[in-house]
Amino acid sequence: MxxxxxxxxxxxxxxxxxxxxxxxxxxxxxxxxxxxxxxxxxxxxxxxxxxxxxxxxxxxxxxxxxxxxxxxxxxxxxxxxxxxxxxxxxxxxxxxxxxxxxxxxxxxxxxxxxxxxxxxxxxxxxxxxxxxxxxxxxxxxxxxxxxxxxxxxxxxxxxxxxxxxxxxxxxxxxxxxxxxxxxxxxxxxxxxxxxxxxxxxxxxxxxxxxxxxxxxxxxxxxxxxxxxxxxxxxxxxxxxxAGEELASDRSSDWRRLQPLLASFWLQVCAKVSPRHAPGRLKLWLGALRRTFVEADVLFLAVRELRGADDVTRMLDRHGVLRLPAPA
Ligand SMILES: Cc1cc2nc3c(=O)[nH]c(=O)nc-3n(C[C@H](O)[C@H](O)[C@H](O)COP(=O)(O)O)c2cc1C
CATH class of the missing domain: 3.20.20.70 (Aldolase class I)
Structure with missing residues (x-):
């Protein structure tokens, strides 16, 4: 090809x-x-x-x-x-x-x-x-x-x-x-x-x-x-x-995407100010909604959040991030 x-x-x-x-x-x-x-x-x-x-x-x-x-x-x-x-x-x-x-x-x-x-x-x-x-x-x-x-x-x-x-x-x-x-x-x-x-x-x-x-x-x-x-x-x-049958469906693709969403978010937080970081995630999630119903749920969950810490907690709650449990 x-x-x-x-x-x-x-x-x-x-x-x-x-x-x-x-x-x-x-x-x-x-x-x-x-x-x-x-x-x-x-x-x-x-x-x-x-x-x-x-x-x-x-x-x-x-x-x-x-x-x-x-x-x-x-x-x-x-x-x-x-x-x-x-x-x-x-x-x-x-x-x-x-x-x-x-x-x-x-x-x-x-x-x-x-x-x-x-x-x-x-x-x-x-x-x-x-x-x-x-x-x-x-x-x-x-x-x-x-x-x-x-x-x-x-x-x-x-x-x-x-x-x-x-x-x-x-x-x-x-x-x-x-x-x-x-x-x-x-x-x-x-x-x-x-x-x-x-x-x-x-x-x-x-x-x-x-x-x-x-x-x-x-x-x-x-x-x-x-x-x-x-x-x-x-x-x-x-x-x-290549003539291969790709054994994947949308929900397994979504699961496979989770570590990459986490990697994306961590990199954004390292590069962009906490005020602007949430916007970057919302932009990508907004695009992912077209493909994944789960992205829609997550998008709606973070839509109103303004601070990077709040977004991090929400991503953790949705299983995207694996944060250490609070002491
Ligand atoms: C948000 C956005 C930003 C874009 N920025 C650029 C750019 O910097 N340089 C460029 O050549 N094209 C840019 N494009 C055009 C895309 O590269 C592409 O030509 C266009 O989106 C059509 O392809 P698509 O239908 O697969 O999206 C941009 C498109 C979008 C939607």
């Missing part, structure tokens, strides 16, 4: 969730959330903050390589920062041409650039010049701003600019995150470029994965929200492709 990539998700998947999800899911590659580049050369610590994996050979604890994503609109500034990033030996350098956020788009970054294939070319070729051949230089794009009239021009511009592969989130900016994703458009892009194209968008189940590969004609798939909602999805996709 093809590759499975864990999608970048700013504000949702950071190094902690990458750690947990790649321990369960056996992804071939993860991409960091975007690092915004505008006007100045970022210090090394700015790259390390978003991708602490850089200090471990740019891999998660499970060994999954992590590429680092940059977002910006100025070719010179992006190139300067890409050179700085390259000196930290990331597993890849990826450029974001899909972010729909108004604050990012107002500065001409993310999906806005899809209206201007010539600028895409200028950016990609400027960055290409500074990224050594041994570091994969890639891009991630949506189909366009409002429509698909320039989709193929954008893909060709990135190819001419020297990227070695492309992830296509198969929706326009205007379509936001609403289904469907137009996987057949990934096939059209694949026809006009010479390198591997990865399909992305709306893969939540093993069936979605099969249909996505078939309609896009691409074996490689990047999974975003589906990976967060169902940490076992990648494993199930692989088992199905």
């Amino acid at each position: 093809g590759k499975l990539l864990l999608a970048p998700m700013e504000g949702l998947v950071d190094d902690i969730l990458r750690d947990v999800l790649t321990r369960v899911g056996a992804y071939d590659l993860a991409v960091s959330e975007f690092i915004r580049v505008s006007g100045s050369l970022l210090p090394a610590r700015a790259f390390h903050r978003v991708c602490p994996e850089l200090t471990r050979g740019s891999r998660t604890r499970a060994g999954t390589p992590v590429a680092v994503q940059l977002l910006g609109s100025d070719p010179g500034c992006l190139a300067e920062n890409a050179a700085q990033l390259a000196s930290l030996s990331p597993a890849g350098i990826d450029l974001n041409f899909g972010c729909p956020a108004p604050t990012v788009n107002r500065h001409g970054g993310g999906a806005m650039l899809l209206a201007d294939p010539e600028q895409l070319f200028r950016i990609a070729s400027a960055v290409r010049r500074v990224v050594p051949a041994e570091i994969p230089f890639t891009a991630k794009m949506r189909l366009g701003m409002r429509d698909t009239s320039r989709t193929l021009d954008c893909a060709r511009a990135l190819a001419a600019g020297g990227v070695v592969s492309l992830v296509v989130h198969a929706r326009t900016r205007a379509e936001g995150y609403r289904p469907p994703a137009h996987w057949e458009w990934v096939a059209r892009i694949d026809e006009v470029v010479q390198f591997p194209v990865t399909a992305n968008g709306e893969v939540w189940t093993t069936d979605d994965h099969v249909r996505c590969c078939s309609l896009s004609g691409c074996p490689d798939v990047m999974i975003g929200r589906g990976a967060v909602a169902d940490p076992f999805l990648a494993r199930r996709i692989r088992a199905l492709a």
Whole structure:
């Protein structure tokens, strides 16, 4: 089967969730959330903050390589920062041409650039010049701003600019995150470029994965929200492709997830202030509710809690943590 990539998700998947999800899911590659580049050369610590994996050979604890994503609109500034990033030996350098956020788009970054294939070319070729051949230089794009009239021009511009592969989130900016994703458009892009194209968008189940590969004609798939909602999805996709019958049901998966939920929470408490830690757990539990009824119960139990200690006690009460009994 093809590759499975864990999608970048700013504000949702950071190094902690990458750690947990790649321990369960056996992804071939993860991409960091975007690092915004505008006007100045970022210090090394700015790259390390978003991708602490850089200090471990740019891999998660499970060994999954992590590429680092940059977002910006100025070719010179992006190139300067890409050179700085390259000196930290990331597993890849990826450029974001899909972010729909108004604050990012107002500065001409993310999906806005899809209206201007010539600028895409200028950016990609400027960055290409500074990224050594041994570091994969890639891009991630949506189909366009409002429509698909320039989709193929954008893909060709990135190819001419020297990227070695492309992830296509198969929706326009205007379509936001609403289904469907137009996987057949990934096939059209694949026809006009010479390198591997990865399909992305709306893969939540093993069936979605099969249909996505078939309609896009691409074996490689990047999974975003589906990976967060169902940490076992990648494993199930692989088992199905290998012809194995995966002897698991939702409630045994939930039990298997408990040590990882505990690990997630402990890592969050070590990294984030006690005031902000509960929000991080609620965000993941909110996504897990889509897959597990038990996550719904836990989500409702912690929803109103504000302090990290209260959340820890609640997780213990639900059997997620094994706290030492009080003396
Ligand atoms: C909360 C959130 C944050 C995201 N952040 C990024 C990002 O930093 N860089 C990026 O290229 N895409 C980002 N995306 C888009 C995802 O990588 C992916 O393309 C999109 O969610 C579609 O895939 P899915 O349907 O499997 O979720 C984000 C998506 C979400 C929902």
